[in-house]
Amino acid sequence: MNVDSVNDAEILALREHVRGWLRGNLPADWREAVTGTGTDAFVAFQKTWFDKIAGAGLASPHWGPEWPGGGRSVREQIAIFEELAQAGAPRLTLHFVSLYHAAMTIQEWGTAEQKATHLPAILRGEIWCQGFSEPGAGSDLAALTTRAERRGDAYVVNGQKVWSTMGRHADWCLLLVRTSNEGPKQAGITFLLLDMASPGVTARPILQATGDEEFCEIFLDDVEIPAANRLGEEGQGWQVAQTTLSSERGLTLVELTERLSRSTRYLRQSLERRGDHDVQLRRESVDVLIKIRALQALIRRAMTRRVNGDERVGDSSIVKLYYAEVLRQFTQLGLASEDLDGQFAQPLALGVGQETGNWMFDFLNSYMWTIAGGSNEIQRNIVAERVLGMPREPTATAVSR
């Protein structure tokens, strides 16, 4: 029972089409090109892959029907992501923010001119990053202090952003700034589109515990941004940002869960190596594999509800929490299964998502899901308050500093 007009035969045909395209276009040894070869090789590979997959109309299924590759139903989008994941195809990490956060926000809030300027460019490979979090504003994003002063027909921006995915390679940035200190902190926030080539912009990579650098700090020193690059009204930025923040749920976890399910092969390989006598490892593996299966069921239910227009408050939080927990348990078990061997560093494979097969890397990287995109703690607040109806947190002072 669903409102989706695409029938099962068409979904099967789509799956066959994607598989066929991948057979013809995905080199079997693609991972070698990005393993132990550093950031430049990773960027080059991602750009080549993007051109191929966007050219095949498979990069933008979630866009509106007026766009190449767009207008796909939720079920079709899911089918495409599942096929890509099951084939072990590369993840579009470099263009992730462009295709989702930037595209969805501009599609909803942009003027005709802004849409015409940026959306086709994104499909041609323009790279975007997010300028939201700051050293003093993570979970409490509304406490941000990067300042924008209106001077003539431009804003002059000073401040610092942190945890900006792919910031170093970005052409443009979704920038949240403070235009007013009066009233509630959310009401003083404005959303700007920043050309990363502007004078005064410095992007510095953040080295992670995993040894790679997916994120950047962005320093803004008297950066001029034309007022025409504002999305929505002055003081409406918080509202606009809600679109951005909700654009990455749902389908990302469909894809990631498929990839997680596929990467259980690495655990099986470990089990085979360890042999039949390692009963405890086998039992712990059974437990985590059952949880992966339960995760798939949870996501299927969340997406079915979405297809039926029946999404419940807290669904995405529950899914994210469970995914984060299962990912942690799975990668930690995988690491433990290697005993001492797991302690030796291997060359890093970049841009392959959570399933590198390098257990220590995957285990450390699992913090991306327990902390980023709304930390576990924030998600638990959401579930407790909005699903279970428990009393809300006492709020910090509403007026910003």
Next chain:
Amino acid sequence: MTESIKVEAHELEVMVRRVLAERAGHRAIADASKGADLWRLMAELGWLSLTAPQAMGGLEQSFDVLAVIYKEMGRSLAREPILGSLIAGEALATSQSSAAGEMLRAICEGRIRVGLPIAPFESALQADRAGDALTLRGMVRTVLHADSATHVLIRVILENGDGWLLAPLAAEGISQKDLPTWDRTRQVSDVSFSGVHASSSCLVAEGATVAALDQQLSTHFHLAVACDCIGGARVLFENTVAYMRSRQQFGRPIGSFQALKHRCATLHTWIEAGETLIDEAVAERRTGTGDSLAAACKLYASAVYRDVAIEAVQLHGGIGFTWEHDCHLFLKRALLNEQFARPPRAERDLIAETLLGVRRPAIGGEPCW
């Protein structure tokens, strides 16, 4: 057709919940007459004939409706012999025995109530056959619901292999010894058979049909236990959250403390995952697929039930630790449920091989969505 079954499941849930709330009660532990009244009502309401074949007077519904019954009975900590009765019903529906139709009708009408060993696939009686008569010998340990049952469903060892038998308990040579389990919501007994005579028409299955029936009954059994677990976990959790929203200390509800809110959020996530996994396994059962997912459901749901119950005691503070409060009843039922079929470690070992595969939608196979 699918849509109407779904609607019925929800309506059934509402009705069953209401009836059980009014009639059942773990507090009515020692009141046998109340139990008999409830069983009669259940038969009248058709709960016992939901999945029986139409040709035998049943409604021929899918397992979905039984999942509802099992969950609701788990919610109410019911002590009625629903598990053995419905499993026996399933076995009788395809039985070659001349008395199968009669026995199934009797179950549907509430006249036969069936007990079942906690480990039904690991218990067996010796059955010596002479013509149409069987002589039963042995001890069946840890039988559920023998106190209120008229029959017990057990595996037997015949001269030509294993079989399943629906043995009447009102026969000479049978003695029961009630076992004092910590779980006081159900009766567990050892039942010994010393040269007990039974008709071979009580044989529900023997020979070539037994292997397939084993699989079928195992799936049913595991899913039923999983449902009992998740139903119990859910209601216990709901009651716990309600308590935390009302109980005040330090001038505010204890549910406003973040540490406690977060623990509740985690428990809710686990229960949601268990419910969803069981829903999928129940749906797969409709297509007649295998047992490993059912066993996985039982493992997971029983672990969730146990962990929710452990937390529930803690989250209630002092009163959670009292005999008078319900928490310990759920905890003890959860701990006993974990042992059903086989202990969790053995269950993991058994499903290890089948579960270490990755499912993928095949072209032409059933789509994921």
